[in-house]
Amino acid sequence: MLNVCITGINGFIGRYILKELYRCNDINIIGIGRKCNYEGEEDIQYIQADIGSSGFVDSVSNQLDCIDVIIHLAAHISFDNDEELIRTNIAGTLHICELANKMNVEQLVYMSSIPVIGMPLVLPITEEHPTNPMTLYHSSKLAGENIVNNCCNADMVKTIVRISSPIGGGMCTNTILSVFAKRSKMNEDITVLGMGTREQNYIDVRDISKGILQILKEKPQGIYNLCSHSSISNIELAELCIKQAESSSRIVCQGNDSQDEVKWRISIDKAKKTFGFYPVYEISETLKWILEEE
Structure with missing residues:
Protein backbone atom coordinates (compact mmCIF):
# COMPACT_ATOMS: atom_id res chain seq x y z
CA MET A 1 0.00 0.00 0.00
CA LEU A 2 1.38 3.39 -1.04
CA ASN A 3 0.63 6.15 1.49
CA VAL A 4 0.17 9.40 -0.42
CA CYS A 5 -0.26 12.77 1.29
CA ILE A 6 -1.84 15.56 -0.80
CA THR A 7 -1.62 19.18 0.31
CA GLY A 8 -4.31 21.51 -1.00
CA ILE A 9 -6.77 18.61 -1.10
CA ASN A 10 -9.80 20.93 -1.21
CA GLY A 11 -8.49 22.91 -4.18
CA PHE A 12 -9.55 22.63 -7.83
CA ILE A 13 -6.65 20.41 -8.92
CA GLY A 14 -6.45 18.58 -5.59
CA ARG A 15 -10.03 17.34 -5.85
CA TYR A 16 -9.43 15.73 -9.25
CA ILE A 17 -6.09 14.17 -8.33
CA LEU A 18 -7.81 12.69 -5.29
CA LYS A 19 -10.55 11.19 -7.49
CA GLU A 20 -7.95 9.65 -9.82
CA LEU A 21 -5.81 8.15 -7.06
CA TYR A 22 -8.80 7.00 -5.00
CA ARG A 23 -9.71 4.53 -7.75
CA CYS A 24 -6.44 2.70 -7.12
CA ASN A 25 -6.77 -0.09 -4.55
CA ASP A 26 -3.10 0.10 -3.63
CA ILE A 27 -3.06 3.81 -2.68
CA ASN A 28 -4.02 5.20 0.73
CA ILE A 29 -4.64 8.95 0.72
CA ILE A 30 -4.08 11.51 3.46
CA GLY A 31 -5.28 15.03 2.73
CA ILE A 32 -4.02 18.28 4.20
CA GLY A 33 -6.00 21.51 3.89
CA ARG A 34 -6.38 24.85 5.61
CA LYS A 35 -10.18 24.61 5.82
CA CYS A 36 -11.69 23.13 8.96
CA ASN A 37 -13.53 20.44 7.03
CA TYR A 38 -12.68 18.17 4.14
CA GLU A 39 -15.03 18.97 1.24
CA GLY A 40 -14.75 15.77 -0.81
CA GLU A 41 -16.88 12.63 -0.81
CA GLU A 42 -14.05 10.09 -0.68
CA ASP A 43 -13.25 8.40 2.62
CA ILE A 44 -9.76 9.62 3.52
CA GLN A 45 -7.80 10.80 6.53
CA TYR A 46 -7.97 14.60 6.62
CA ILE A 47 -5.66 16.87 8.57
CA GLN A 48 -6.58 20.52 9.00
CA ALA A 49 -3.34 22.50 9.01
CA ASP A 50 -1.76 25.70 7.69
CA ILE A 51 1.49 24.84 5.88
CA GLY A 52 2.80 28.36 6.51
CA SER A 53 2.54 28.17 10.30
CA SER A 54 5.66 27.65 12.39
CA GLY A 55 4.28 24.58 14.18
CA PHE A 56 3.15 22.81 11.02
CA VAL A 57 5.81 20.09 10.84
CA ASP A 58 5.52 18.89 14.45
CA SER A 59 1.73 19.09 14.45
CA VAL A 60 1.25 17.09 11.25
CA SER A 61 4.02 14.54 11.82
CA ASN A 62 2.42 13.66 15.17
CA GLN A 63 -0.79 12.73 13.32
CA LEU A 64 0.89 10.47 10.77
CA ASP A 65 2.32 6.97 10.94
CA CYS A 66 3.85 6.70 7.49
CA ILE A 67 4.01 8.71 4.26
CA ASP A 68 5.63 7.38 1.09
CA VAL A 69 4.82 10.29 -1.20
CA ILE A 70 3.83 13.93 -0.77
CA ILE A 71 2.02 15.70 -3.62
CA HIS A 72 2.41 19.38 -2.79
CA LEU A 73 -0.38 21.41 -4.42
CA ALA A 74 -1.23 23.92 -1.68
CA ALA A 75 -0.50 27.51 -2.70
CA HIS A 76 -1.74 31.03 -2.22
CA ILE A 77 -2.75 32.43 -5.62
CA SER A 78 -2.55 36.20 -5.95
CA PHE A 79 -0.99 38.58 -8.46
CA ASP A 80 -0.64 41.42 -5.98
CA ASN A 81 2.43 42.01 -3.84
CA ASP A 82 0.95 39.90 -1.09
CA GLU A 83 2.91 38.81 2.00
CA GLU A 84 0.75 35.67 2.13
CA LEU A 85 2.51 34.50 -1.05
CA ILE A 86 5.80 34.46 0.85
CA ARG A 87 4.36 32.79 3.94
CA THR A 88 2.45 30.04 2.15
CA ASN A 89 4.31 29.45 -1.11
CA ILE A 90 7.86 29.85 0.15
CA ALA A 91 7.89 29.21 3.91
CA GLY A 92 5.08 26.66 3.44
CA THR A 93 7.04 24.75 0.81
CA LEU A 94 10.09 24.72 3.10
CA HIS A 95 7.87 23.23 5.83
CA ILE A 96 6.66 20.55 3.42
CA CYS A 97 10.28 19.64 2.66
CA GLU A 98 11.04 19.47 6.39
CA LEU A 99 8.02 17.20 6.89
CA ALA A 100 9.16 15.00 3.98
CA ASN A 101 12.65 14.70 5.48
CA LYS A 102 11.31 13.94 8.95
CA MET A 103 8.97 11.24 7.64
CA ASN A 104 11.62 9.75 5.29
CA VAL A 105 9.37 10.25 2.28
CA GLU A 106 10.44 8.44 -0.90
CA GLN A 107 9.12 11.02 -3.37
CA LEU A 108 7.96 14.64 -3.32
CA VAL A 109 5.88 15.92 -6.26
CA TYR A 110 5.77 19.72 -6.45
CA MET A 111 3.19 21.54 -8.58
CA SER A 112 4.74 24.54 -10.30
CA SER A 113 3.68 26.68 -13.26
CA ILE A 114 4.90 27.21 -16.82
CA PRO A 115 5.04 31.04 -16.49
CA VAL A 116 8.00 30.75 -14.09
CA ILE A 117 9.93 31.17 -17.36
CA GLY A 118 8.65 34.74 -17.79
CA MET A 119 8.08 35.63 -21.45
CA PRO A 120 8.64 32.82 -23.98
CA LEU A 121 11.95 33.40 -25.75
CA VAL A 122 12.39 30.09 -27.58
CA LEU A 123 9.60 27.92 -29.02
CA PRO A 124 8.56 25.33 -28.22
CA ILE A 125 9.04 25.95 -24.49
CA THR A 126 11.02 23.10 -22.95
CA GLU A 127 12.09 22.44 -19.37
CA GLU A 128 15.47 24.01 -20.23
CA HIS A 129 13.95 27.40 -21.08
CA PRO A 130 15.53 30.22 -18.99
CA THR A 131 13.45 31.34 -16.01
CA ASN A 132 12.59 34.98 -15.34
CA PRO A 133 9.17 35.18 -13.62
CA MET A 134 7.22 38.40 -14.14
CA THR A 135 4.98 38.27 -11.04
CA LEU A 136 5.56 37.71 -7.35
CA TYR A 137 3.30 34.65 -7.54
CA HIS A 138 5.44 33.00 -10.22
CA SER A 139 8.58 34.09 -8.37
CA SER A 140 7.26 32.24 -5.33
CA LYS A 141 6.59 29.12 -7.44
CA LEU A 142 10.14 29.20 -8.84
CA ALA A 143 11.47 29.69 -5.31
CA GLY A 144 9.47 26.60 -4.34
CA GLU A 145 11.20 24.60 -7.09
CA ASN A 146 14.60 25.65 -5.72
CA ILE A 147 13.56 24.86 -2.13
CA VAL A 148 12.48 21.35 -3.13
CA ASN A 149 15.74 20.72 -4.98
CA ASN A 150 17.96 22.17 -2.24
CA CYS A 151 16.21 21.26 1.02
CA CYS A 152 14.94 17.69 0.55
CA ASN A 153 17.04 14.65 1.43
CA ALA A 154 19.51 13.75 -1.31
CA ASP A 155 18.04 10.27 -1.84
CA MET A 156 14.45 11.52 -2.17
CA VAL A 157 12.90 11.52 -5.65
CA LYS A 158 12.00 15.14 -6.41
CA THR A 159 9.53 15.59 -9.28
CA ILE A 160 8.66 19.16 -10.28
CA VAL A 161 5.63 19.53 -12.53
CA ARG A 162 5.11 22.75 -14.48
CA ILE A 163 1.52 23.00 -15.69
CA SER A 164 -0.14 25.38 -18.14
CA SER A 165 -3.62 26.81 -17.47
CA PRO A 166 -5.75 24.07 -15.82
CA ILE A 167 -9.38 23.87 -16.95
CA GLY A 168 -12.42 21.74 -16.13
CA TYR A 202 -4.96 24.89 -21.58
CA ILE A 203 -4.82 21.45 -19.97
CA ASP A 204 -7.81 19.45 -18.75
CA VAL A 205 -7.55 18.81 -15.02
CA ARG A 206 -8.28 15.13 -15.68
CA ASP A 207 -5.14 14.93 -17.83
CA ILE A 208 -3.14 16.49 -14.99
CA SER A 209 -4.54 13.84 -12.63
CA LYS A 210 -3.62 10.99 -14.96
CA GLY A 211 -0.15 12.49 -15.37
CA ILE A 212 0.33 12.58 -11.60
CA LEU A 213 -0.68 8.91 -11.35
CA GLN A 214 1.94 8.03 -13.97
CA ILE A 215 4.51 10.02 -11.99
CA LEU A 216 3.75 7.97 -8.87
CA LYS A 217 4.23 4.77 -10.86
CA GLU A 218 7.43 5.73 -12.69
CA LYS A 219 9.01 8.06 -10.08
CA PRO A 220 10.84 10.38 -12.49
CA GLN A 221 13.41 12.82 -11.15
CA GLY A 222 13.53 16.41 -12.36
CA ILE A 223 11.32 19.04 -14.02
CA TYR A 224 8.51 18.15 -16.43
CA ASN A 225 6.00 20.18 -18.44
CA LEU A 226 2.41 18.94 -18.13
CA CYS A 227 0.41 20.67 -20.83
CA SER A 228 -1.89 19.94 -23.75
CA HIS A 229 -0.69 19.18 -27.27
CA ARG A 265 3.66 26.74 -27.40
CA ILE A 266 4.97 24.14 -25.02
CA SER A 267 6.84 20.87 -25.49
CA ILE A 268 5.73 17.80 -23.52
CA ASP A 269 8.26 15.48 -25.19
CA LYS A 270 10.24 14.95 -21.99
CA ALA A 271 7.16 13.83 -20.01
CA LYS A 272 6.05 11.58 -22.88
CA LYS A 273 9.41 9.84 -23.10
CA THR A 274 10.06 9.57 -19.36
CA PHE A 275 6.74 8.46 -17.88
CA GLY A 276 4.35 8.07 -20.79
CA PHE A 277 2.35 11.26 -20.33
CA TYR A 278 -0.17 11.72 -23.11
CA PRO A 279 -3.08 14.18 -22.72
CA VAL A 280 -6.31 12.79 -24.16
Whole structure:
Protein backbone atom coordinates (compact mmCIF):
# COMPACT_ATOMS: atom_id res chain seq x y z
CA MET A 1 0.00 0.00 0.00
CA LEU A 2 1.38 3.39 -1.04
CA ASN A 3 0.63 6.15 1.49
CA VAL A 4 0.17 9.40 -0.42
CA CYS A 5 -0.26 12.77 1.29
CA ILE A 6 -1.84 15.56 -0.80
CA THR A 7 -1.62 19.18 0.31
CA GLY A 8 -4.31 21.51 -1.00
CA ILE A 9 -6.77 18.61 -1.10
CA ASN A 10 -9.80 20.93 -1.21
CA GLY A 11 -8.49 22.91 -4.18
CA PHE A 12 -9.55 22.63 -7.83
CA ILE A 13 -6.65 20.41 -8.92
CA GLY A 14 -6.45 18.58 -5.59
CA ARG A 15 -10.03 17.34 -5.85
CA TYR A 16 -9.43 15.73 -9.25
CA ILE A 17 -6.09 14.17 -8.33
CA LEU A 18 -7.81 12.69 -5.29
CA LYS A 19 -10.55 11.19 -7.49
CA GLU A 20 -7.95 9.65 -9.82
CA LEU A 21 -5.81 8.15 -7.06
CA TYR A 22 -8.80 7.00 -5.00
CA ARG A 23 -9.71 4.53 -7.75
CA CYS A 24 -6.44 2.70 -7.12
CA ASN A 25 -6.77 -0.09 -4.55
CA ASP A 26 -3.10 0.10 -3.63
CA ILE A 27 -3.06 3.81 -2.68
CA ASN A 28 -4.02 5.20 0.73
CA ILE A 29 -4.64 8.95 0.72
CA ILE A 30 -4.08 11.51 3.46
CA GLY A 31 -5.28 15.03 2.73
CA ILE A 32 -4.02 18.28 4.20
CA GLY A 33 -6.00 21.51 3.89
CA ARG A 34 -6.38 24.85 5.61
CA LYS A 35 -10.18 24.61 5.82
CA CYS A 36 -11.69 23.13 8.96
CA ASN A 37 -13.53 20.44 7.03
CA TYR A 38 -12.68 18.17 4.14
CA GLU A 39 -15.03 18.97 1.24
CA GLY A 40 -14.75 15.77 -0.81
CA GLU A 41 -16.88 12.63 -0.81
CA GLU A 42 -14.05 10.09 -0.68
CA ASP A 43 -13.25 8.40 2.62
CA ILE A 44 -9.76 9.62 3.52
CA GLN A 45 -7.80 10.80 6.53
CA TYR A 46 -7.97 14.60 6.62
CA ILE A 47 -5.66 16.87 8.57
CA GLN A 48 -6.58 20.52 9.00
CA ALA A 49 -3.34 22.50 9.01
CA ASP A 50 -1.76 25.70 7.69
CA ILE A 51 1.49 24.84 5.88
CA GLY A 52 2.80 28.36 6.51
CA SER A 53 2.54 28.17 10.30
CA SER A 54 5.66 27.65 12.39
CA GLY A 55 4.28 24.58 14.18
CA PHE A 56 3.15 22.81 11.02
CA VAL A 57 5.81 20.09 10.84
CA ASP A 58 5.52 18.89 14.45
CA SER A 59 1.73 19.09 14.45
CA VAL A 60 1.25 17.09 11.25
CA SER A 61 4.02 14.54 11.82
CA ASN A 62 2.42 13.66 15.17
CA GLN A 63 -0.79 12.73 13.32
CA LEU A 64 0.89 10.47 10.77
CA ASP A 65 2.32 6.97 10.94
CA CYS A 66 3.85 6.70 7.49
CA ILE A 67 4.01 8.71 4.26
CA ASP A 68 5.63 7.38 1.09
CA VAL A 69 4.82 10.29 -1.20
CA ILE A 70 3.83 13.93 -0.77
CA ILE A 71 2.02 15.70 -3.62
CA HIS A 72 2.41 19.38 -2.79
CA LEU A 73 -0.38 21.41 -4.42
CA ALA A 74 -1.23 23.92 -1.68
CA ALA A 75 -0.50 27.51 -2.70
CA HIS A 76 -1.74 31.03 -2.22
CA ILE A 77 -2.75 32.43 -5.62
CA SER A 78 -2.55 36.20 -5.95
CA PHE A 79 -0.99 38.58 -8.46
CA ASP A 80 -0.64 41.42 -5.98
CA ASN A 81 2.43 42.01 -3.84
CA ASP A 82 0.95 39.90 -1.09
CA GLU A 83 2.91 38.81 2.00
CA GLU A 84 0.75 35.67 2.13
CA LEU A 85 2.51 34.50 -1.05
CA ILE A 86 5.80 34.46 0.85
CA ARG A 87 4.36 32.79 3.94
CA THR A 88 2.45 30.04 2.15
CA ASN A 89 4.31 29.45 -1.11
CA ILE A 90 7.86 29.85 0.15
CA ALA A 91 7.89 29.21 3.91
CA GLY A 92 5.08 26.66 3.44
CA THR A 93 7.04 24.75 0.81
CA LEU A 94 10.09 24.72 3.10
CA HIS A 95 7.87 23.23 5.83
CA ILE A 96 6.66 20.55 3.42
CA CYS A 97 10.28 19.64 2.66
CA GLU A 98 11.04 19.47 6.39
CA LEU A 99 8.02 17.20 6.89
CA ALA A 100 9.16 15.00 3.98
CA ASN A 101 12.65 14.70 5.48
CA LYS A 102 11.31 13.94 8.95
CA MET A 103 8.97 11.24 7.64
CA ASN A 104 11.62 9.75 5.29
CA VAL A 105 9.37 10.25 2.28
CA GLU A 106 10.44 8.44 -0.90
CA GLN A 107 9.12 11.02 -3.37
CA LEU A 108 7.96 14.64 -3.32
CA VAL A 109 5.88 15.92 -6.26
CA TYR A 110 5.77 19.72 -6.45
CA MET A 111 3.19 21.54 -8.58
CA SER A 112 4.74 24.54 -10.30
CA SER A 113 3.68 26.68 -13.26
CA ILE A 114 4.90 27.21 -16.82
CA PRO A 115 5.04 31.04 -16.49
CA VAL A 116 8.00 30.75 -14.09
CA ILE A 117 9.93 31.17 -17.36
CA GLY A 118 8.65 34.74 -17.79
CA MET A 119 8.08 35.63 -21.45
CA PRO A 120 8.64 32.82 -23.98
CA LEU A 121 11.95 33.40 -25.75
CA VAL A 122 12.39 30.09 -27.58
CA LEU A 123 9.60 27.92 -29.02
CA PRO A 124 8.56 25.33 -28.22
CA ILE A 125 9.04 25.95 -24.49
CA THR A 126 11.02 23.10 -22.95
CA GLU A 127 12.09 22.44 -19.37
CA GLU A 128 15.47 24.01 -20.23
CA HIS A 129 13.95 27.40 -21.08
CA PRO A 130 15.53 30.22 -18.99
CA THR A 131 13.45 31.34 -16.01
CA ASN A 132 12.59 34.98 -15.34
CA PRO A 133 9.17 35.18 -13.62
CA MET A 134 7.22 38.40 -14.14
CA THR A 135 4.98 38.27 -11.04
CA LEU A 136 5.56 37.71 -7.35
CA TYR A 137 3.30 34.65 -7.54
CA HIS A 138 5.44 33.00 -10.22
CA SER A 139 8.58 34.09 -8.37
CA SER A 140 7.26 32.24 -5.33
CA LYS A 141 6.59 29.12 -7.44
CA LEU A 142 10.14 29.20 -8.84
CA ALA A 143 11.47 29.69 -5.31
CA GLY A 144 9.47 26.60 -4.34
CA GLU A 145 11.20 24.60 -7.09
CA ASN A 146 14.60 25.65 -5.72
CA ILE A 147 13.56 24.86 -2.13
CA VAL A 148 12.48 21.35 -3.13
CA ASN A 149 15.74 20.72 -4.98
CA ASN A 150 17.96 22.17 -2.24
CA CYS A 151 16.21 21.26 1.02
CA CYS A 152 14.94 17.69 0.55
CA ASN A 153 17.04 14.65 1.43
CA ALA A 154 19.51 13.75 -1.31
CA ASP A 155 18.04 10.27 -1.84
CA MET A 156 14.45 11.52 -2.17
CA VAL A 157 12.90 11.52 -5.65
CA LYS A 158 12.00 15.14 -6.41
CA THR A 159 9.53 15.59 -9.28
CA ILE A 160 8.66 19.16 -10.28
CA VAL A 161 5.63 19.53 -12.53
CA ARG A 162 5.11 22.75 -14.48
CA ILE A 163 1.52 23.00 -15.69
CA SER A 164 -0.14 25.38 -18.14
CA SER A 165 -3.62 26.81 -17.47
CA PRO A 166 -5.75 24.07 -15.82
CA ILE A 167 -9.38 23.87 -16.95
CA GLY A 168 -12.42 21.74 -16.13
CA GLY A 169 -15.66 21.58 -14.20
CA GLY A 170 -15.56 23.69 -11.04
CA MET A 171 -12.69 25.88 -12.25
CA CYS A 172 -12.22 29.46 -11.12
CA THR A 173 -14.92 31.68 -12.62
CA ASN A 174 -12.73 34.72 -13.35
CA THR A 175 -10.44 33.03 -15.90
CA ILE A 176 -10.69 34.02 -19.56
CA LEU A 177 -12.10 30.64 -20.65
CA SER A 178 -14.72 30.62 -17.91
CA VAL A 179 -15.79 34.18 -18.73
CA PHE A 180 -16.00 33.42 -22.49
CA ALA A 181 -18.02 30.25 -21.79
CA LYS A 182 -20.50 32.03 -19.55
CA ARG A 183 -20.99 34.92 -21.95
CA SER A 184 -21.49 32.60 -24.92
CA LYS A 185 -24.08 30.59 -23.02
CA MET A 186 -25.95 33.81 -22.20
CA ASN A 187 -25.63 35.07 -25.82
CA GLU A 188 -23.72 38.12 -24.61
CA ASP A 189 -20.90 39.92 -26.42
CA ILE A 190 -17.45 38.46 -25.81
CA THR A 191 -14.78 41.12 -25.38
CA VAL A 192 -11.31 40.17 -26.63
CA LEU A 193 -8.38 42.44 -25.87
CA GLY A 194 -6.30 43.69 -28.78
CA MET A 195 -6.33 41.50 -31.88
CA GLY A 196 -6.87 38.34 -29.84
CA THR A 197 -3.76 36.68 -31.28
CA ARG A 198 -2.14 35.78 -27.97
CA GLU A 199 -1.94 31.97 -27.77
CA GLN A 200 -2.56 30.15 -24.50
CA ASN A 201 -2.14 26.49 -23.57
CA TYR A 202 -4.96 24.89 -21.58
CA ILE A 203 -4.82 21.45 -19.97
CA ASP A 204 -7.81 19.45 -18.75
CA VAL A 205 -7.55 18.81 -15.02
CA ARG A 206 -8.28 15.13 -15.68
CA ASP A 207 -5.14 14.93 -17.83
CA ILE A 208 -3.14 16.49 -14.99
CA SER A 209 -4.54 13.84 -12.63
CA LYS A 210 -3.62 10.99 -14.96
CA GLY A 211 -0.15 12.49 -15.37
CA ILE A 212 0.33 12.58 -11.60
CA LEU A 213 -0.68 8.91 -11.35
CA GLN A 214 1.94 8.03 -13.97
CA ILE A 215 4.51 10.02 -11.99
CA LEU A 216 3.75 7.97 -8.87
CA LYS A 217 4.23 4.77 -10.86
CA GLU A 218 7.43 5.73 -12.69
CA LYS A 219 9.01 8.06 -10.08
CA PRO A 220 10.84 10.38 -12.49
CA GLN A 221 13.41 12.82 -11.15
CA GLY A 222 13.53 16.41 -12.36
CA ILE A 223 11.32 19.04 -14.02
CA TYR A 224 8.51 18.15 -16.43
CA ASN A 225 6.00 20.18 -18.44
CA LEU A 226 2.41 18.94 -18.13
CA CYS A 227 0.41 20.67 -20.83
CA SER A 228 -1.89 19.94 -23.75
CA HIS A 229 -0.69 19.18 -27.27
CA SER A 230 -1.47 22.60 -28.71
CA SER A 231 -2.20 26.22 -27.90
CA ILE A 232 -5.15 28.36 -28.98
CA SER A 233 -5.45 32.09 -29.57
CA ASN A 234 -7.91 34.19 -27.59
CA ILE A 235 -9.95 34.93 -30.72
CA GLU A 236 -10.07 31.23 -31.60
CA LEU A 237 -11.14 30.45 -28.03
CA ALA A 238 -14.01 32.93 -28.27
CA GLU A 239 -15.08 31.39 -31.59
CA LEU A 240 -14.94 27.89 -30.10
CA CYS A 241 -17.07 28.93 -27.11
CA ILE A 242 -19.69 30.38 -29.44
CA LYS A 243 -19.69 27.24 -31.57
CA GLN A 244 -19.88 24.84 -28.62
CA ALA A 245 -22.68 26.81 -26.95
CA GLU A 246 -24.55 27.30 -30.26
CA SER A 247 -24.56 30.93 -29.25
CA SER A 248 -25.48 34.19 -30.98
CA SER A 249 -22.74 36.06 -29.09
CA ARG A 250 -20.61 38.55 -31.03
CA ILE A 251 -16.86 38.94 -30.62
CA VAL A 252 -15.77 42.51 -29.89
CA CYS A 253 -12.06 43.32 -30.11
CA GLN A 254 -11.26 46.18 -27.77
CA GLY A 255 -8.24 48.08 -26.47
CA ASN A 256 -4.70 46.76 -26.57
CA ASP A 257 -3.06 43.56 -25.39
CA SER A 258 0.63 44.04 -24.66
CA GLN A 259 1.10 40.29 -25.23
CA ASP A 260 -0.83 40.06 -28.51
CA GLU A 261 1.97 38.26 -30.32
CA VAL A 262 3.00 35.99 -27.43
CA LYS A 263 2.70 32.26 -28.18
CA TRP A 264 2.64 29.75 -25.33
CA ARG A 265 3.66 26.74 -27.40
CA ILE A 266 4.97 24.14 -25.02
CA SER A 267 6.84 20.87 -25.49
CA ILE A 268 5.73 17.80 -23.52
CA ASP A 269 8.26 15.48 -25.19
CA LYS A 270 10.24 14.95 -21.99
CA ALA A 271 7.16 13.83 -20.01
CA LYS A 272 6.05 11.58 -22.88
CA LYS A 273 9.41 9.84 -23.10
CA THR A 274 10.06 9.57 -19.36
CA PHE A 275 6.74 8.46 -17.88
CA GLY A 276 4.35 8.07 -20.79
CA PHE A 277 2.35 11.26 -20.33
CA TYR A 278 -0.17 11.72 -23.11
CA PRO A 279 -3.08 14.18 -22.72
CA VAL A 280 -6.31 12.79 -24.16
CA TYR A 281 -8.86 15.60 -23.71
CA GLU A 282 -9.21 18.15 -26.51
CA ILE A 283 -10.20 21.66 -25.44
CA SER A 284 -13.55 21.25 -27.22
CA GLU A 285 -14.37 18.28 -24.94
CA THR A 286 -13.39 20.19 -21.81
CA LEU A 287 -15.35 23.24 -22.92
CA LYS A 288 -18.46 21.09 -23.41
CA TRP A 289 -18.02 19.86 -19.83
CA ILE A 290 -17.67 23.42 -18.52
CA LEU A 291 -20.71 24.65 -20.46
CA GLU A 292 -22.82 21.84 -19.04
CA GLU A 293 -21.93 23.01 -15.53
CA GLU A 294 -22.62 26.71 -16.16
